Amino acid sequence: MMAEETSARAASTTSNLQASARSLLESSTRTITYPVTQRQFTFSTPCAGLDPAKNENILETTAILIAARTLSKLGRSDLSWKYLKTLFVSQGSNGFMPKFVFLNETYAGVENMAYFIGPFPGPKLFKPFQSSSKGYLPPGDNINVWSSNTIMASPYHATTILEIFYLSNQTSVDVDNLNMLYGKLQAWHSFLHHQIISKCIEVGTNDAATEKITRTFLPCLAVHHPWETEVDMKSPLWKTALSKLTELVASEKWSPSFEVTDEVKSSFDYPGDELYKSLLFLLECLSTKSVDDGHEHDESPDHNIHSACPFAMIDIGFVAALAKSDQDLRQIQQILMDKNRISHPSQKETELAESRTRLSKQMLHALWDEKSGTFFNRVVNLEVNANGTYSSNETILLDLPVAYNFMALWEPLANATMVERMATQILQRSGKFAFACGEYPLWAVGECAESYDSGLNGSSTIFPLLNYRVSTGLKRNNDIGLGKFIEGSTLNLICGGPNSDESNLTHCSENLLFSSAFDASSHLPVGKDACGHTSYLTASIVLDLLISDKPFRYDSEPPISSSSVIFLIAFEMVLAIGIGLNCLILSLNLVRRAKVDEEGDVFFHITPEQHQSSEQELLVQSPMPLRQGDSSPTASLEEGYNHPVVSNVWKWSFAVISRLNPINILMEAFAGNTS
Numbered sequence: 001m002m003a004e005e006t007s008a009r010a011a012s013t014t015s016n017l018q019a020s021a022r023s024l025l026e027s028s029t030r031t032i033t034y035p036v037t038q039r040q041f042t043f044s045t046p047c048a049g050l051d052p053a054k055n056e057n058i059l060e061t062t063a064i065l066i067a068a069r070t071l072s073k074l075g076r077s078d079l080s081w082k083y084l085k086t087l088f089v090s091q092g093s094n095g096f097m098p099k100f101v102f103l104n105e106t107y108a109g110v111e112n113m114a115y116f117i118g119p120f121p122g123p124k125l126f127k128p129f130q131s132s133s134k135g136y137l138p139p140g141d142n143i144n145v146w147s148s149n150t151i152m153a154s155p156y157h158a159t160t161i162l163e164i165f166y167l168s169n170q171t172s173v174d175v176d177n178l179n180m181l182y183g184k185l186q187a188w189h190s191f192l193h194h195q196i197i198s199k200c201i202e203v204g205t206n207d208a209a210t211e212k213i214t215r216t217f218l219p220c221l222a223v224h225h226p227w228e229t230e231v232d233m234k235s236p237l238w239k240t241a242l243s244k245l246t247e248l249v250a251s252e253k254w255s256p257s258f259e260v261t262d263e264v265k266s267s268f269d270y271p272g273d274e275l276y277k278s279l280l281f282l283l284e285c286l287s288t289k290s291v292d293d294g295h296e297h298d299e300s301p302d303h304n305i306h307s308a309c310p311f312a313m314i315d316i317g318f319v320a321a322l323a324k325s326d327q328d329l330r331q332i333q334q335i336l337m338d339k340n341r342i343s344h345p346s347q348k349e350t351e352l353a354e355s356r357t358r359l360s361k362q363m364l365h366a367l368w369d370e371k372s373g374t375f376f377n378r379v380v381n382l383e384v385n386a387n388g389t390y391s392s393n394e395t396i397l398l399d400l401p402v403a404y405n406f407m408a409l410w411e412p413l414a415n416a417t418m419v420e421r422m423a424t425q426i427l428q429r430s431g432k433f434a435f436a437c438g439e440y441p442l443w444a445v446g447e448c449a450e451s452y453d454s455g456l457n458g459s460s461t462i463f464p465l466l467n468y469r470v471s472t473g474l475k476r477n478n479d480i481g482l483g484k485f486i487e488g489s490t491l492n493l494i495c496g497g498p499n500s501d502e503s504n505l506t507h508c509s510e511n512l513l514f515s516s517a518f519d520a521s522s523h524l525p526v527g528k529d530a531c532g533h534t535s536y537l538t539a540s541i542v543l544d545l546l547i548s549d550k551p552f553r554y555d556s557e558p559p560i561s562s563s564s565v566i567f568l569i570a571f572e573m574v575l576a577i578g579i580g581l582n583c584l585i586l587s588l589n590l591v592r593r594a595k596v597d598e599e600g601d602v603f604f605h606i607t608p609e610q611h612q613s614s615e616q617e618l619l620v621q622s623p624m625p626l627r628q629g630d631s632s633p634t635a636s637l638e639e640g641y642n643h644p645v646v647s648n649v650w651k652w653s654f655a656v657i658s659r660l661n662p663i664n665i666l667m668e669a670f671a672g673n674t675s
Helices: 002-027 060-075 076-088 157-167 172-196 236-243 243-252 273-289 293-295 316-340 345-367 403-410 416-429 464-476 480-495 535-544 562-608 612-620 636-639 642-662 662-674
Strands: 028-033 040-044 058-060 099-102 146-149 195-209 212-223 305-307 379-380 388-393 394-399
Touching: 002 028, 002 060, 002 480, 002 535, 040 060, 040 076, 058 060, 060 076, 060 157, 060 394, 060 535, 076 099, 076 157, 076 172, 076 316, 157 172, 157 316, 172 195, 172 345, 195 305, 212 305, 212 316, 212 345, 236 243, 236 379, 236 394, 243 273, 273 636, 293 316, 316 345, 316 403, 403 464, 416 464, 416 480, 464 480, 480 535
Parallel strands: none
Antiparallel strands: 028 040, 058 099, 099 146, 195 212, 305 388, 379 394
16 A cells, blocks of 8 residues: 555656646647748747747757757647758858847848857847858848857757657658658768868877877867857866867957857856957857958868867867768668658768768767776867968867766777776766766866866856766667666656655655756756756756657558559559450450351362352462452451451450450540540
């Protein structure tokens, strides 16, 4: 009886948690109809409190993708596809996908836009200028759509879209939407592989005596702004990665021409004035120069990494997302082929897709550090050129104990030893790369935040998004137990209850806060802004963790549609019956003809002497000469067909065969319908 009551309370509490998260997610959905074009855009805002009357319609790519996936699990794949269509309306003509999208209901020009929307960057921060000629902006007919310009999104799109299809009912509408988005994904991945990936040179010395330098060329995918990653802005990683940029901003005494709002400064990941100023400086540089400018101005073979601005970093999470999405894009292609929506690719296209998949996997594995047993980000050691651009021939290892190193798990790793060594660090309680520092995982900064100032008085931060990525990655790499432990701990943290197996989410707080970040020691939400405590992203993650995925599979369709098969079978049956009747009629006519010939033979035997002399004369006669007007020797044969008996039988047979011809039957039926 006690067990039944406990189970009932747990189910009730879980349903309350689920209901609260679902209510928050549903309240985030907005639909905008533009009065001139009557186009509708459906999307989810990042948090509560944003006013649509003030055109505070911002889409943050990560939140949109996870919300769309969660809605598909809730049986609302129709909304999922609408979210994705709205997101892709911002795609540039070169395939570029932005991090932020702004939908301006009453477009009134850039000057009337805002620098910030709540704690998020606003459209006025992203000036078109050079980027407009590079194809980064949406097409010209989308005048009410503004994007974050050259600040690209992390490439989780293909993986999310594939899983949304698996989680949907897989109707013909779902297949149509998958097919429509497939071409857009192809353009996005072509942009990443053709315009973003460079050749990095890892520099090392071979001979200590001669100091001979050997260079190993490795492909790398570099981000050009911290906002292009999912690493929180308070992470100690940025203090190291942006050190040169911060010195440059200080030496130039640069300051923005506008004030940073209090909502931004009170947000959970505000890094402080100095670092935030560096972010704005870098953003202005990218908006005015474009990331392509460095490639155009300096083609020196000694410098393989080019940039128009003084920052570039190889991010683990970004590369892992691309590696997984490259593979999932090929799976989407296979599904559409099995559904008869696209033709089989040529050998060249197949080889290109395979080479992209191998390349992205190689880029990820190149970030592994065998000594430390984990992956590390690398910052590009850029140096300024005479023409004002930047280039480099080396990268610097950022060997910091941050939990974002585990983002590599998002891509299934072929080496099980890598997974085991990282799993050990997640459970380790002491040492530089220890992350099990408190009651709840996963501390964003390892070594229990003793040596790294996280801005939280020695404590670290726990991010539901980071926990979601790592737990999903662990399960993909077959460490299901640890993955489920992090999932359960994340739900317990949000509920405010104890982190134990017996909790079963039975002690959730009455005032649930779906915060973007939690203090690892006090377990309280971080940040003072209301937006950070009503995160639709966190609500989506909670629902995704509470509701299990159904098996990821699909059914192939036959080479042609079922209706076409039925029509062909019916047509073949009619044709076979017609041919059979024709054969039967011909057989009957032959029997009748034989009977007539037999009767003629009997008559011949009765009067054998009557025409004997005539026959003998006929045998010795030369061939009958042509009659006047005959054009062929076969003319005499026509007399046989004109015999009264034979002629009547032939005409009757031909008429019957013609009427029973299936083609004539179909033509008569069609003529009858049209009349």
